[in-house]
Amino acid sequence: MKARSTAFGVALATLAIPAAAAGTDGPDKVIQLPSGAELRWLETVHDNSGGSGLTYRFRFLMTDLAKRVPSTTGPASEPGLDGEDSGDRGPIEIDTESGTVEGDDGMIDADQLDMTPVEGDEAAEVEADNMLEEPALPAAPDVLAQDPLHDDVVWLCQNWVLPRVASPAPRPQVIMISIADKDIPFGAYDPEVLQLFEAFRLPADRDECEWEPW
Incomplete structure (x- = not known):
């Protein structure tokens, strides 16, 4: 899950193990990922905050992270998101009594609109109703929550x-x-820092990282 820098509220005292105190796993030790990306370990923080039990937080540095994940900056409703200048749009007014719509291109009489059913519309409507009753879901919905570096x-x-x-x-x-x-x-807020978070559950009976979708 990609996010801008977020401060953690740590309810209990934390134990931080800095990279400098970990010998060969210091900040200059490059970790090569399967995709070819490289990162460095910063520190590990232990805490019991969040109600999830004992949590180990491993923090890493990847200087080219922004190049490997899509940007999510800016509101979805911002004009010109597709790279085109939408320009200033005038107000659109609908007169429910006269059946006219007034917009940038003048007046449109609703009576002039061709409302004749098109062949196949009835079948499409039935199909749409069936989809509402039995909505089609992706084969693996969890994939939608994975970030581009998930496998790494x-x-x-x-x-x-x-x-x-x-x-x-x-x-x-x-x-x-x-x-x-x-x-x-750790815990600092900086809107200019890009961060990616992934959570894993560690079963009590085996050493395996079980990914937890957010």
């Missing part, structure tokens, strides 16, 4: 994070992986 992050959790989960220390219930394009302190 799953690999990162399974192959890099899990071997570094402390043992025999208390076993976490949740693993949170965050990737940012700038190194900022």
Whole structure:
């Protein structure tokens, strides 16, 4: 899940393990992902906030993150999102008594509109009604919640994070992986920093990262 920088509200005291204190896993250690992308580990934070149990938060730095995920900046209703200048649009008024519509191109008489049913309309209407009763769903709806780096992050959790989960220390219930394009302190807010978050559930009976859709 991609998001702009968001401050975490940590209810309990956290234990942060900085990269500089982790020997060979320091900030200069490049982690190569299956897609060819590269990132560096910053720190790991342990906490019990959010009501999900013990959570390990692994924070990473990927300086070219913005190039690998689509931008979501700007409201969806902003004019010209398709790259074209829509220009200033005049008001549209509908006179319900006269049956006319007044817009940029003048007056349109509703009586002049051809409302003759087109062949096939009745069948299309029946099909639409059937879809309302039995809506068609994607074969894998969870795919819609995956970010462009999802496969890389799953690999990162399974192959890099899990071997570094402390043992025999208390076993976490949740693993949170965050990737940012700038190194900022944990919990800090910076609207110019792009961050991506993925959550995984760690089963009690096996070492496997189970992705949790948001």
